[in-house]
Amino acid sequence: MVIIKKTLDCISIPLCYIFNLSLQSGVFPDRMKVAKVIPLYKSGDKHSFNNYRPVSLLSQFSKVLEKLFAQRLDSFIEKYQLINENQFGFSKNRSTALALLTFIDDISSATHNNKYTVGVFVNLKKAFDTLHHSILISKLYNYGVRGVALNWLRSYLENRLQYVHYLSNTSERLKIVCGVPQGSILGPKLFNLYINDICDVSKRLNSILFADDTNFYCSGENLKDLVEIMTSEMLRLKKWFDVNKLSLNLTKTKFMIFGNRVKEDEVIMSIDGELIERVTEFRFLVVIVDENLTWKSHIEYIRKKMVKSIYILGNVRDLLDYKTMRIIYFSLFFSYFSYCVEVWGNTYENTIKPLNLLQKKVIRMSHNVKYREHTNKLFIKHKD
Numbered sequence: 001m002v003i004i005k006k007t008l009d010c011i012s013i014p015l016c017y018i019f020n021l022s023l024q025s026g027v028f029p030d031r032m033k034v035a036k037v038i039p040l041y042k043s044g045d046k047h048s049f050n051n052y053r054p055v056s057l058l059s060q061f062s063k064v065l066e067k068l069f070a071q072r073l074d075s076f077i078e079k080y081q082l083i084n085e086n087q088f089g090f091s092k093n094r095s096t097a098l099a100l101l102t103f104i105d106d107i108s109s110a111t112h113n114n115k116y117t118v119g120v121f122v123n124l125k126k127a128f129d130t131l132h133h134s135i136l137i138s139k140l141y142n143y144g145v146r147g148v149a150l151n152w153l154r155s156y157l158e159n160r161l162q163y164v165h166y167l168s169n170t171s172e173r174l175k176i177v178c179g180v181p182q183g184s185i186l187g188p189k190l191f192n193l194y195i196n197d198i199c200d201v202s203k204r205l206n207s208i209l210f211a212d213d214t215n216f217y218c219s220g221e222n223l224k225d226l227v228e229i230m231t232s233e234m235l236r237l238k239k240w241f242d243v244n245k246l247s248l249n250l251t252k253t254k255f256m257i258f259g260n261r262v263k264e265d266e267v268i269m270s271i272d273g274e275l276i277e278r279v280t281e282f283r284f285l286v287v288i289v290d291e292n293l294t295w296k297s298h299i300e301y302i303r304k305k306m307v308k309s310i311y312i313l314g315n316v317r318d319l320l321d322y323k324t325m326r327i328i329y330f331s332l333f334f335s336y337f338s339y340c341v342e343v344w345g346n347t348y349e350n351t352i353k354p355l356n357l358l359q360k361k362v363i364r365m366s367h368n369v370k371y372r373e374h375t376n377k378l379f380i381k382h383k384d
Contacts, residue, residue: 026151
């Protein structure tokens, strides 16, 4: 451990020197701007490009420089409170749970006051890959990022190259003309600053932004008037997307009507002449939200995931010790239970009962006890 620490200390000196030299000159090293893209097969036809997920591998030294710059950028953003309060992604003390709680709390309050809430779930086409560099630099300048720091960021974005490596084949290097580097540390932060002013486009709509997962919503007593407001405001937002070179995927954009009042069947919403599909449930930030906030669909989704994992656990429990089984429990089961449980967990006991029964079954299997064994002491032991 001592040898490793000394080695890291020796490495940190030249890295800090390189960073300071890079920042003082306002130039990001060209040799660190090359990305190796590896396509990973997902499913379907192997001959279709759409069935592969491109993974970009960047220089490790590049990420170190980005990390050092990101710390300074974060301090600047926090000092001047640049990020809008409706943005929850990649920000300190902000999370998907907080974003969903804010959204659900507004809907619940409106429902309690006998109002409707219309929410539009926006879908963007490859948002991170289509950011316009000139627009981003202009916005950073307006936020106060200027001088050497702005030159450094401009150098960081410009003249980047990428090539594809698949099996033993390597393509030629091509220039990247837009977007932020995939897998980078600065990419998400720059994206936040790029879309930050979208919250100021409409004064009548509320918004929840988490990276490229975006939701706009509004509440009111008259459903017809509410839909008209949403339609006109979404048209303004569509123009903002067009001006900022972001492609709004209207075929995957959906809207939902929340509230306990009787909802009309024939409610039509369109954006720029294209009809938007109305849905009764939608997966937002990996949580399935339904129009009545019953959480039945999300709980059923978790139950199905657990049933598959329980089958695997049942086949290996006689081969593994308790310590290993405990690790499997937290990785395969507890992660589903705990994710945003503060949002969907406060529902009716009968609705959540199937998950409680499955969790008890998993605990018994982890401890390798009989299926009628009381689980209270097992849960207590599991926390140790």
